[in-house]
Amino acid sequence: MPTPTQTLDEEPAAKRRRLPPAAREEEIVTAAVALFSEVGFDGSTRDVARRAGITQPLLYRYFPDKDSLIEAVYARVYLDRWNPEWDDALENRALSVKDRFQAFYEAYTETVFDPVWLRISGFAALRDARIHSWYNHVVEEMILKRLVRERRAELGQGDSFPVTRAELEAPWVLHGGLLQYGMRRYILGLAVDEDTAGVISKALDMYLCTTAPAALQGG
Amino acid sequence: MPTPTQTLDEEPAAKRRRLPPAAREEEIVTAAVALFSEVGFDGSTRDVARRAGITQPLLYRYFPDKDSLIEAVYARVYLDRWNPEWDDALENRALSVKDRFQAFYEAYTETVFDPVWLRISGFAALRDARIHSWYNHVVEEMILKRLVRERRAELGQGDSFPVTRAELEAPWVLHGGLLQYGMRRYILGLAVDEDTAGVISKALDMYLCTTAPAALQGG
DNA sequence: GCTGTTATTTATCAAACGATAAATTGATGG
DNA sequence: CCATCAATTTATCGTTTGATAAATAACAGC
Numbered sequence: 001m002p003t004p005t006q007t008l009d010e011e012p013a014a015k016r017r018r019l020p021p022a023a024r025e026e027e028i029v030t031a032a033v034a035l036f037s038e039v040g041f042d043g044s045t046r047d048v049a050r051r052a053g054i055t056q057p058l059l060y061r062y063f064p065d066k067d068s069l070i071e072a073v074y075a076r077v078y079l080d081r082w083n084p085e086w087d088d089a090l091e092n093r094a095l096s097v098k099d100r101f102q103a104f105y106e107a108y109t110e111t112v113f114d115p116v117w118l119r120i121s122g123f124a125a126l127r128d129a130r131i132h133s134w135y136n137h138v139v140e141e142m143i144l145k146r147l148v149r150e151r152r153a154e155l156g157q158g159d160s161f162p163v164t165r166a167e168l169e170a171p172w173v174l175h176g177g178l179l180q181y182g183m184r185r186y187i188l189g190l191a192v193d194e195d196t197a198g199v200i201s202k203a204l205d206m207y208l209c210t211t212a213p214a215a216l217q218g219g
Numbered sequence: 220m221p222t223p224t225q226t227l228d229e230e231p232a233a234k235r236r237r238l239p240p241a242a243r244e245e246e247i248v249t250a251a252v253a254l255f256s257e258v259g260f261d262g263s264t265r266d267v268a269r270r271a272g273i274t275q276p277l278l279y280r281y282f283p284d285k286d287s288l289i290e291a292v293y294a295r296v297y298l299d300r301w302n303p304e305w306d307d308a309l310e311n312r313a314l315s316v317k318d319r320f321q322a323f324y325e326a327y328t329e330t331v332f333d334p335v336w337l338r339i340s341g342f343a344a345l346r347d348a349r350i351h352s353w354y355n356h357v358v359e360e361m362i363l364k365r366l367v368r369e370r371r372a373e374l375g376q377g378d379s380f381p382v383t384r385a386e387l388e389a390p391w392v393l394h395g396g397l398l399q400y401g402m403r404r405y406i407l408g409l410a411v412d413e414d415t416a417g418v419i420s421k422a423l424d425m426y427l428c429t430t431a432p433a434a435l436q437g438g
Numbered sequence: 439g440c441t442g443t444t445a446t447t448t449a450t451c452a453a454a455c456g457a458t459a460a461a462t463t464g465a466t467g468g
Numbered sequence: 469c470c471a472t473c474a475a476t477t478t479a480t481c482g483t484t485t486g487a488t489a490a491a492t493a494a495c496a497g498c
Binding site for chain 3: 016017019024055057058
């Protein structure tokens with residue numbers, strides 16, 4: 001059918017609605033997260049505003065410049081993703097290391113295997129090494145060092161002396177490999193084994209196997 | 220000291236030099252690779268031209284638009300990085316799977332652990348899933364399926380029946396983990412175990428250990 | 439219902455962007 | 469030395485960008 005009234009794809013100027021500053025700010029950040037996760041941090045402030053249903057200059061009442069908005073996006077994406085319940089579960093020695101970290105990684109990947117999080121993290125790592133370095137530090141302290149220590153304890157090797165860089169590389173390979181599994185699946189949309197729990201289990205087994213005392217390593 | 224002659228940080232209009240089109244095109248792509256690896260594919264054509272030592276409109280004599288330039292950057296970065304000698308070495312059954320893939324990954328990482336390659340690949344994956352999917356397919360066919368098959372052969376399990384998706388996940392975790400080791404080291408500049416060969420060795424051991432027949436898996 | 443506060447919009451700027459047209463200059467062959 | 473061709477530059481266009489100033493309108497308290 002022929003276009004009747006020349007809509008011009010502009011919304012009908014949606015009645016102006018007044019919000020408390022805190023709520024408006026949240027809406028803006030939400031819009032920015034969505035846009036930047038799609039096109040990267042070069043997405044325009046006008047597109048952010050359009051998604052938030054406001055005009056572009058209003059954005060500058062809440063953030064002095066674009067960089068502050070990006071900083072707010074970092075905060076939204078990176079902070080408060082850690083569930084405090086995980087801390088106890090990871091160190092509950094009533095369960096095996098395998099069972100504990102299996103449960104943890106199933107929960108953790110459910111949080112982190114999200115196209116928005118994965119893409120924003122990717123863009124952030126390339127744009128601003130500082131923020132991603134900080135995140136990697138958190139991963140090391142909260143997950144990987146614990147894995148090494150708990151495994152030591154399980155093998156009766158004592159868990160008090162400090163974890164070395166070399167000891168962290170195996171856990172890092174697994175953690176990084178799992179993250180890339182998420183990217184292959186949720187960013188690239190590739191055909192992968194869809195059994196996430198199974199992939200986690202295999203990854204953990206690989207680590208536990210080579211740390212086992214007298215394993216026939218290297219076959 | 221006071222600035223004497225107001226340099227204005229513009230180069231002194233560097234005498235115009237005429238190049239055969241093929242050579243000029245190469246210089247432009249080289250400049251584009253360098254710029255885009257730093258700031259992403261939103262880097263401006265003016266900055267590309269500046270790095271290539273030419274004016275911006277000249278760029279449009281060699282590439283009809285910016286997208287074609289980006290396509291040329293993809294080609295430069297992704298193609299011709301595979302060394303044909305690797306093919307034979309990977310399937311030389313006179314050596315153990317461990318030795319073969321250890322040697323291969325040491326050579327492969329030397330090619331791929333390059334800030335320019337790592338960053339361009341990162342930007343490309345986020346910008347254009349299509350190109351990165353293609354690259355992942357190459358990795359699967361040229362490296363990971365071979366690893367699975369050669370390991371099967373080494374264990375006397377036969378190597379002719381097709382490799383399943385599930386079988387590929389463990390190699391993928393290791394491969395992805397190694398790539399992320401490169402990113403932590405060369406993009407983020409983090410403190411890592413600098414013994415690349417050692418990290419590769421550990422990663423391979425983890426795979427070989429869990430594929431070993433009666434290993435005491437899971438400790 | 440009036441008034442004051444402020445959240446929001448309209449109008450606008452200067453700079454940077456991708457891209458095009460026309461003028462210029464270096465090289466080559468006669 | 470001159471003419472031709474094409475590689476390169478100058479000049480420029482229309483759009484989009486981040487950001488600012490001034491005008492408008494929604495809501496709260498009286």
